[in-house]
Amino acid sequence: MKSLKSCHCCGLIQHVPPLANNEAASCARCRSRFADEKDRAKSANRTAAAAMGALVLFWPAVLLPILRIEQLGHSHQSSILSGTIELFQHGSWLVGGVVFLFSILFPLTKIVLLLELSYFELLHRQHKSFTLRLMEHLGKWSMMDVMLLAFLVMLVKLGDMVEFHLGPAVIAFVMCVAMSMLASISFDPHLIWDGDDDTL
């Protein structure tokens, strides 16, 4: 019974014979490779490492000054967080809220959830599916990379009127986006239930 497996690509249920160390199984219909224990462990490890890196870089990206604007000698510098707070202080609750949700809260949640799913596994199995779904939905709405694009647009459009200097947070920001993308790519949802099969 243990040998029955569904192909993750085409869904064909088939027998998978016990494999030796240097063997790998592929789907009879679509030739997709079945991931074995080792692959899963590797994927989880990668995801965890990348997510951890993203988490570490998230804080300098959010807290350090990301942009210094100089206009006629007046210099103003702000980080993502202080910029959001300023938006709130100016009464722009909607914009501030949107920036806070999509640029700070969602990306952070996504990274933390990825880390939890791939490495810590503190949650019960039952909640894992919920977590996974949450992660996938949040991932769509975490707009860190869009923010970078916004900076680029500002640089191009406002270049002559005001002087822009990107702060040190930009490096952290770029790296954080790259790391969290790496984590998402290397994440294999199957590994959530990996090893749970036999507890059924």
Added chain:
Amino acid sequence: MMTPSEKSDLTPVNSTSLPTAIVSKKRGLLQSKFWILTALALLLALGLAWWTTPEQGIEISIHFPDGHGLHDGDPIRYRGINVGVVQDIHLASGDGVDVEVMMDQSAKGLLQNGANFWIVRPQLALTGISGLETAVGPKYIAVEPDSLSLETMPREFKGLADVPQGAGERRGTEIVFQADEQFGVNPGSSLSYRGFEVGKILDVHLSDDARHVNFQAVIHHPHERLVTSKSKFWANSGIDVDFSLRGGLSLDTDSLETIARGGISFLTVGDGGTKIAPGQVFKLHKQPEDQWLEQANQVRLPTVDLKGAVTLVIKTSRLGLLGRRSVTRLASAIPVRNSNGETGLLIPSDVLAEFAAEDSSVESVSIDDFSSADFNQQLEERLRQLAATFEAGQTAAKIVMLPLDANVKLPWQNLTTAENVSGVIAVRRPVGAKGDVYVHQPISAEQLTETSDGPLAVEGFVGDHDLWNGCPILSADAGEVIGALVADGRQVMIIPANQLFNE
């Protein structure tokens, strides 16, 4: 909602077979190479955090009567560069505002007791516009340290209400005038001697008993010597209208600046006045009396004697395209006597080249005013001897000593080695001048820089290098010959007295 056990019932599993645990490798912490990336990320995060943490500065607090629209983040500047940043501004508990400032560590030396802080803002006046950059740009706080104060590093300062007059300007002697009225004299007005600005009015205020107006003024160095206890001061009205039926209307105006801001003029009208002391009080007259100018013209002010230079005249005939022609070469020379009683003539060494040049022949050598046949011959002989010992390449820009006998009647000068000169005067005999006539050019101490090998380099010397080459340098204070000027076309230098005899 289904429990996991219910769910498991739905699956076609042979319930008799117990699930066997799968033996799998534990996910080790460092199984993936990706963890290197994580470590790098951590390093990067720490590095960025360390990089952006500002260097801990010195926190000070400055109290100002008025904020003038200063903001957080505005800079503190000293001589045009930022030395700190405003961190916080809030109303003081009493009156005015308190400005919290983070000063750079490098600006530690500025924080002395008595250092002046003021907020720079645009100021428009007829005499000029200042602080214009702050009209559109940020305001800033300027700081000027007190060079006399020894106590450093206080944490609380009192800022000035107004931009101080003459901030960062030249030093001088402060004097006070007392008058019955303000006479239109304002802070920043000029203090002039024969129309030449020698000082500035710093402040105007009512006296304690409100019966006078007091003017605080500074006379810039080195013009203090113009003022003695016999000096008379009066206010410039700027416009002098004289109307008579025969002469018509005569209008005499000063510069636009004086008309707008007023000013104070003075003359020293009597001999034997004592030197002024800082803070001395003078009466300010409304108008000058007619005889003052007349009296002043007879006064010889205690000034340094311009002396020392004689003109060496060398007549040569040179072979040119149109045959031989006569060329006269003039050079400054200083007749000096050293501490051993030896006498000689200090001359720029490039005149020796006249004797060495192959296409020229020296016809006669003389010194203006002291020319006699015997002396001229002795001079020429000595010059030829000296030129013979000099090689061609060696004659560039130097002062050389030409030994002469002491019995010649020349205005011998004692060479003095001066230390800490506050300013010097270069003296030259005008070409063809007879008698006691000299041209001088003051050189301030700021223009002088010491070089490692002895001579003082002179910045910004105005004057023809050939004319001034070899002229004596007098100290501005005592009028003693302390060296000689060497101008070799590119560079102007002063060779101090103690090096002249070593040549």
